[in-house]
Amino acid sequence: MSRLTIYRDDAPETPLLRTESAATITAELSRIGVHFARWDSPVTLSPEDAPEKILAAYKPYLDELIGAKGAGSADVIKLTPDHPQAAAMRQKFLSEHTHTEDEVRFFVHGSGNFILHLDGRVYDAHCTQGDLISVPAGIRHWFDAGVEPFFTALRVFTDTSGWVAHFTGDTISERFPAA
Ligand SMILES: [Fe+2]
Numbered sequence: 168m169s170r171l172t173i174y175r176d177d178a179p180e181t182p183l184l185r186t187e188s189a190a191t192i193t194a195e196l197s198r199i200g201v202h203f204a205r206w207d208s209p210v211t212l213s214p215e216d217a218p219e220k221i222l223a224a225y226k227p228y229l230d231e232l233i234g235a236k237g238a239g240s241a242d243v244i245k246l247t248p249d250h251p252q253a254a255a256m257r258q259k260f261l262s263e264h265t266h267t268e269d270e271v272r273f274f275v276h277g278s279g280n281f282i283l284h285l286d287g288r289v290y291d292a293h294c295t296q297g298d299l300i301s302v303p304a305g306i307r308h309w310f311d312a313g314v315e316p317f318f319t320a321l322r323v324f325t326d327t328s329g330w331v332a333h334f335t336g337d338t339i340s341e342r343f344p345a346a
Contacts, residue, residue, distance in 0.1 A: 169205075170293040171195055176284060179343045183288075196292065199285060202301040203292065206273065214276045214319055218243035221275055225321060228273075232299075232323055236269065239325040243275070248315040260310040263337045268329030270302040277318030280346040283308045289343055307335055311346035 171192040173184040186192060189205055196203040210224045221243050222229070229241050246256055263284060272281075274294050281300055283290040284307040294300055302308055312318060324330070 169295050169298050172291040172293075174289045174291070174343070176287050176289050176339065179289070192292065196290065196300075199283065199288075199290065199306075200303050201283060201290075201292075201306070202299070204299045205297050206299055208297065212275060214245070214247075221319065221321070225273070225275075228299075229321065229323065232271070236271070236301075236323065237325075241321055241323045243319065244322055245319045246277075246312060246316045248317060250316075253316050254314075257312050257314070257316050260332060261340055262332075263307050263309050263335045263340050264332035265305050265307055265335065266302075266329050266332065268304050268325055270308075270330075271300070271323035273299045273321040273323075275319040275321060277312075277316075277320075279310060279312040279316070279318050279320070281308055281310055282340065282343065284337075284339060289339070291343070293346070304329070307337070309340045311340075313346040 168187050169189060169192055170187050172182050174182050193203045206228050212221055212224055222241060246253060274296050276296055278293060278295040281292045281294060281302055283302065292300060
C-alpha cells in the first residue's frame with residue numbers, strides 16, 4: 168500500500184500527516200510540485216521478466232509521459248536482497264542530495280521510499296507496485312529501499328548524467344525513520 172508521511176523537518180518523531188489514500192498522496196505531493204500517479208498494470212508481469220517485455224508492456228504510458236516531459240528514453244532497474252551490491256546500492260542514495268534533471272520512477276514490482284525535503288517539511292513517500300513519482304530537478308531528497316531492497320522500476324530520463332547525486336552535506340536523513 169502506498170503511503171505518505173509528512174513531518175516538520177525538525178520533528179521526526181511527530182508526523183503531521185500519514186495517509187494511504189492515493190488521492191490525498193497525489194494532492195499533497197502536487198502542492199510541492201511532485202507528480203505522483205498510479206498506473207493500472209496492462210498485463211501481469213513477473214519480476215523475472217526481461218526489461219524489453221516490461222518496457223513494451225508500459226509503452227503507452229511511457230510514450231505519453233516522455234512526450235509530456237520531453238524526456239529522451241526509459242530503462243529498467245532491478246534490485247533484489249541477494250544482489251551482491253544491495254547494501255552498497257542502498258547506501259548510495261541514503262544521504263540528502265539533488266539531481267540536475269527530474270528523477271522519474273515507476274514501480275513495476277516491490278517498493279521504495281522517496282523522502283523529499285523542502286519548505287521546512289519532510290515528505291516520506293512510500294511507493295509500491297503501480298506508483299509513478301517524479302521528483303523535480305533540484306529538490307532535496309533521499310531514497311531508501313530498506314535493508315532488504317526489492318524493486319523493479321522504470322526510469323525515465325534524458326541524460327544519464329542527471330542521475331549523478333549532488334550531496335547537500337546535510338545529515339537530516341539520519342534523523343528520520345529508515346524504510
Ligand atoms: Fe535521487
